[in-house]
Amino acid sequence: MSTNEDSAVEQQRQKRKRIGRIKTGIVMTIAIWMLVSLIAIIVLTVTVVRLNSRVYKMELKQNSTASVQLSETESTGSGELDSVLLQDHDAQIQSENVIRELDSADNAYSKGDTRKVYLTFDCVPGENTAAILDTLAKYNIKATFFVVGDASGENAQIYQRIVNEGHTIAMHSFSNSYSDVYKSKDAFTNDLKQISDYISKTTGVTPKYYRFPGGSMNRISNVNMDELVKVLNSDKITYFDWNVSAGDTSADYTADDVVNNVISGVQNYKTSVVLLHDDSNKSTTAEAIEPLIEALNNISAEILPIDENTYVVQYIKADTVE
Incomplete structure (x- = not known):
């Protein structure tokens, strides 16, 4: 092999x-x-897992005093919360003697108990109210309507129909405006008188029951809720929270969701106060009432309107507020 060939091979x-x-x-x-x-x-x-865990734990801590049903904040009539400063109830001065508890052992369901179910509607009377009343009449069921005021007067016949058909008409504030109702103790008292007078004038019935907008454990009020319970106590008005939620404030909920949420909730209690909503955006809730009644009948539940014999479901126990 030549030198050139060796060089080429090496290269x-x-x-x-x-x-x-x-x-x-x-x-x-x-x-x-x-x-x-x-x-x-x-x-x-x-x-990410650690952050999710921290967020979850923070949410649990934030809601530790609330049941799942009360974790939902009700919307105002316009569908949007008023622009109000949210306040931390833990920072408010609370009476040491006030009992805060939603569920009591004496209301837990045991085999053989009769389930009593109170369908309650936080109500802005309108077209869907009539549809709900039609379904209730079909099944001869009585319910409870926590109504707001109607300055227009266009729905006076709906308030009267609620009373005429044997349902309980109750108060849910006149304005349904969080910023107005919870601005001060005086504002709350004035709104309470306004809705009470309105119902009395419109229907001839003096209302005896109340539901706080957002419930008694809302984080919206500028006033210590204990003070507002005192106002109701002084007027001998009984307020009701709820221990079962239909979940009809959720986005894109279905009639089946309403039925499933309620049935799964009432399984736990002898007395269930069920939160439902009735306004112009709640046609799905109206559609859910018939299958809900049938489902409750299937578990032999007794469906009743709130009256003086109703087991009182409250987060802040009114009889402990002085």
Whole structure:
């Protein structure tokens, strides 16, 4: 073999070595990149899991005093919360003697108990109210309507129909405006008198029952809720929270959702006060009433309107507020 041929062979050998080193470098680079990416993904995943866990724990802590049913905040008639400063109830001065508890052991359902169910509607009377009343009349069922005021006077016949057909008409504030109702103790007292007078004038019935907008454990009131319970106590008005929610404030809920939510809730109690909503945006709730009544009948529940014999479901026990 000539010297030129030896030189050419050596050059090819060196070229192959260089190519091999380049390939090895590329492979190593890709491998390191993949390893780093994998480590980064693992680190990010762990971080996300930890953050989710912290958020979940914070939510649990925030809602530790509330039942699932009361975790929903009611909307105002316009469908939007008023612009109100949210206040932390834990920071408010509370009476040491006031009992705050939604569920009591004496209301837990045991085999053989009769389930008493109170369908209650936080009500802005309108077209859907008539549809709900039609269904209740079909099954001869009586319910409770916590109504708001109607300055227009256009729905006076609906208030009267509620009374005429044997349902309980109750108060849910006149304005249904959180910023107005909870602005001060005087504002609450004035609104209470306004809705009481309105119902009395419109129907001839003096209302005896009340539901706080957002419930008695809302985080919206500028006033300590104990003070507002005192106002009701002084007027001998009984207020009701709820221990079962239909879930009809959720987005895109269905009639089946309403039925399932209520039935799963009433399984737990001897007395269930069920929260439903009735306004112009709640046609699905109106559609759910018939299958809900049938489902309650299937479990032999007794459906009743609120009266003086009703087991009182309250978060703030009114008889402990002085």
